[in-house]
Amino acid sequence: MSPWTVTKYFSQPSPEVIAIVEGCTTFASNRIITNIRYLLTFLLSSPSFFTRFPTVALPKRPETSRSKTLQDILLTSTSPRTDAHGRALTNRPSSLAPLEYHSSQWQGMALDHLDGVTPRAGKAAKPANEDTFGVMRHFPNGKCLLSLGILLSLAYAFYSRNCTKHQVRCDYMETIGTEGDGEQSPEQSAVVLTPNSESGVDLWQQTGCFPYPDLHVFPPPPIHEYTKNELRLIHHLSTVSNDLLSKGTPGLTLWTEKIPK
Amino acid sequence: MSVSRIGPVITPSHSLTSQTLRARFLSIASTYPYVMHALLAFSANHLAWETTSKETRNLYLQHGSIALGGLHEAIGSFSRANADAVLAASLLLLWQTTDWRSWSSLRAGIQSVLAAMQSWGYESIFTQYIAEDDLFASSLRTHRRRSSVDHVESGAIFQHTIYSVQRLQMSLVGHEFELRWVNQLIAYLQQLQSVNFPQTPEEQFNNLYRLRKWLFWIPVALLRRREEQGPALLTVAHYYAVALAIEPLFPDLGQAFVSGMALGSLETILNVTNAMQSEHGLNASSMEIASLMRFPQETAIHYRSRATLTSGIAFSQEPGVFNVDPNALTYTTIGNQSPAFVPSPLYCGGSEQTASSSTSSYLEVPTIVPAFTYGTPSWGAAPSPGVPSPAFTAPEEQTYRYSDLPLDDFRGGFVAAAPVWT
Numbered sequence: 101m102s103p104w105t106v107t108k109y110f111s112q113p114s115p116e117v118i119a120i121v122e123g124c125t126t127f128a129s130n131r132i133i134t135n136i137r138y139l140l141t142f143l144l145s146s147p148s149f150f151t152r153f154p155t156v157a158l159p160k161r162p163e164t165s166r167s168k169t170l171q172d173i174l175l176t177s178t179s180p181r182t183d184a185h186g187r188a189l190t191n192r193p194s195s196l197a198p199l200e201y202h203s204s205q206w207q208g209m210a211l212d213h214l215d216g217v218t219p220r221a222g223k224a225a226k227p228a229n230e231d232t233f234g235v236m237r238h239f240p241n242g243k244c245l246l247s248l249g250i251l252l253s254l255a256y257a258f259y260s261r262n263c264t265k266h267q268v269r270c271d272y273m274e275t276i277g278t279e280g281d282g283e284q285s286p287e288q289s290a291v292v293l294t295p296n297s298e299s300g301v302d303l304w305q306q307t308g309c310f311p312y313p314d315l316h317v318f319p320p321p322p323i324h325e326y327t328k329n330e331l332r333l334i335h336h337l338s339t340v341s342n343d344l345l346s347k348g349t350p351g352l353t354l355w356t357e358k359i360p361k
Numbered sequence: 362m363s364v365s366r367i368g369p370v371i372t373p374s375h376s377l378t379s380q381t382l383r384a385r386f387l388s389i390a391s392t393y394p395y396v397m398h399a400l401l402a403f404s405a406n407h408l409a410w411e412t413t414s415k416e417t418r419n420l421y422l423q424h425g426s427i428a429l430g431g432l433h434e435a436i437g438s439f440s441r442a443n444a445d446a447v448l449a450a451s452l453l454l455l456w457q458t459t460d461w462r463s464w465s466s467l468r469a470g471i472q473s474v475l476a477a478m479q480s481w482g483y484e485s486i487f488t489q490y491i492a493e494d495d496l497f498a499s500s501l502r503t504h505r506r507r508s509s510v511d512h513v514e515s516g517a518i519f520q521h522t523i524y525s526v527q528r529l530q531m532s533l534v535g536h537e538f539e540l541r542w543v544n545q546l547i548a549y550l551q552q553l554q555s556v557n558f559p560q561t562p563e564e565q566f567n568n569l570y571r572l573r574k575w576l577f578w579i580p581v582a583l584l585r586r587r588e589e590q591g592p593a594l595l596t597v598a599h600y601y602a603v604a605l606a607i608e609p610l611f612p613d614l615g616q617a618f619v620s621g622m623a624l625g626s627l628e629t630i631l632n633v634t635n636a637m638q639s640e641h642g643l644n645a646s647s648m649e650i651a652s653l654m655r656f657p658q659e660t661a662i663h664y665r666s667r668a669t670l671t672s673g674i675a676f677s678q679e680p681g682v683f684n685v686d687p688n689a690l691t692y693t694t695i696g697n698q699s700p701a702f703v704p705s706p707l708y709c710g711g712s713e714q715t716a717s718s719s720t721s722s723y724l725e726v727p728t729i730v731p732a733f734t735y736g737t738p739s740w741g742a743a744p745s746p747g748v749p750s751p752a753f754t755a756p757e758e759q760t761y762r763y764s765d766l767p768l769d770d771f772r773g774g775f776v777a778a779a780p781v782w783t
Contacts, residue, residue, distance in 0.1 A: 333404035353580040354622045
């Protein structure tokens with residue numbers, strides 16, 4: 101099993117966990133923007149997220165540490181010795197503490213942090229700045245954003261398969277998939293929709309409401325069982341069929357009356 | 362130009378009950394992952410055609426491979442419980458097949474499932490789809506029937522078809538989007554006309570595959586636009602009519618290949634244009650539209666009457682019930698670089714590609730249109746909206762290998778797919 105499919109194997113987690121796992125798959129596919137936004141959306145909608153949400157399930161870890169409290173993660177992340185890879189914390193400012201950063205500082209600090217901890221993650225995160233800060237404008241104090249950075253880097257670290265590059269032992273290399281590196285998952289391939297459709301997919305994912313009620317899709321697809329790309333593809337077909345339905349022309353093509361439904 | 366004056370198009374809306382009854386693919390897909398993968402492959406296939414994205418195409422191949430593997434497994438444990446899902450996945454994959462063997466294999470599989478369901482007295486929404494697409498489910502029963510059309514007659518059919526589409530072409534001045542597709546259709550017909558008539562079923566499939574692909578995607582592209590619907594509707598009607606007119610010249614394929622599906626859609630368009638005509642009376646505009654629609658109308662009438670006749674003959678020759686046997690439906694041609702593997706198989710060869718070239722034997726079309734391009738490195742999209750028009754792009758079997766993916770075995774049929782990334 102590929103680690104990138106891990107979202108499917110959570111049994112009805114709370115949305116926050118999905119968000120984190122989405123973050124992981126984000127790094128796998130280098131498509132971070134929408135997932136960062138997704139993660140931020142949860143943070144924004146739950147100001148008390150860090151205290152309210154008790155655990156983060158980490159799949160495929162040794163049984164003894166299969167889950168950690170979020171507080172553990174935050175504390176661990178500030179300790180130079182307890183980073184999952186042990187390598188990156190040397191690059192971090194000694195004054196780093198999860199709740200001490202203001203949003204205006206986050207961009208540089210967090211990305212430095214990501215660059216140090218997880219080069220691939222940092223690289224992937226950089227193009228997301230504009231999008232990320234579009235969301236940050238609505239964030240009241242920005243204090244959680246650093247924590248987000250930590251979560252992202254941790255999430256990446258837990259899934260990293262790149263440890264040999266840094267000559268650092270990764271405990272998780274033994275438990276995370278043994279597939280060849282050349283293998284691709286569908287998630288790694290891009291499905292580029294129009295911005296409107298992309299927003300529609302985001303909204304669908306957040307609300308669970310199928311975006312086109314006129315198509316009478318019943319029962320609606322269980323969104324938690326599908327990856328973002330899969331939802332995008334379902335959304336694409338639905339958009340096409342709905343467009344023709346709204347023009348009164350679904351029966352004028354070979355398939356738009358039958359698919360997706 | 363008066364063709365603009367058709368529309369807005371409002372077809373009789375389906376009742377809620379009908380819509381709900383039809384709501385099956387996605388609901389079955391929620392329970393059977395291989396149906397979902399077939400549906401996702403269909404979506405990625407369409408999106409890849411629209412965007413010419415290599416990544417999206419890979420996604421289509423990946424989902425297709427997984428769906429195929431799942432379907433094959435499901436056939437091994439075929440039962441009343443999974444019959445609907447097997448039919449749904451088979452249909453979705455059938456619509457996406459790119460080569461003759463996959464197509465005929467899936468067709469045979471569908472017929473077997475239908476026969477089994479018939480013996481149980483079990484009807485499903487998918488049996489209705491199949492009945493609609495394949496008027497009287499006759500194509501398999503009349504498999505390998507020979508065409509009663511001789512070369513002279515087939516030449517006349519091509520000539521009349523091309524003439525009719527050229528008339529449409531003249532009426533579409535100023536409607537560049539529609540003109541692009543009409544020009545493409547004429548060029549395709551002229552190429553078909555100029556090649557030796559295909560003898561084997563595989564050659565016939567390869568010759569007509571491109572038209573089939575167009576019929577799936579182009580009407581959607583035309584009818585989704587916000588612009589006036591009239592020119593789009595006329596263009597779509599002609600695409601369908603062309604399929605109805607020339608598919609009978611490829612007797613090994615049968616109605617299920619595409620014309621059976623096209624007939625229903627064309628008749629819906631005819632209802633719209635006829636209703637419009639009776640509403641607006643005999644003014645110059647509606648007269649011209651009626652004149653342009655004569656070819657689609659006559660073709661549809663002729664096709665339906667002939668299909669009825671054929672089905673009567675075929676029905677009397679029905680060979681009996683098929684057994685659902687996964688082994689009978691399996692073949693392995695893993696890694697076969699079928700010319701039809703690429704999305705735009707109609708080959709418009711350049712000077713460096715001769716008709717006898719082993720890698721370009723597909724639809725041996727001589728170079729007849731100097732403006733065609735060859736060797737466009739981008740994914741030949743048949744051409745899709747993402748490809749500059751009006752140049753054709755060459756199929757990519759010469760340049761595009763899927764060596765980076767373990768997916769060469771997915772060509773849309775009953776191939777036991779190797780694990781992809783699990």
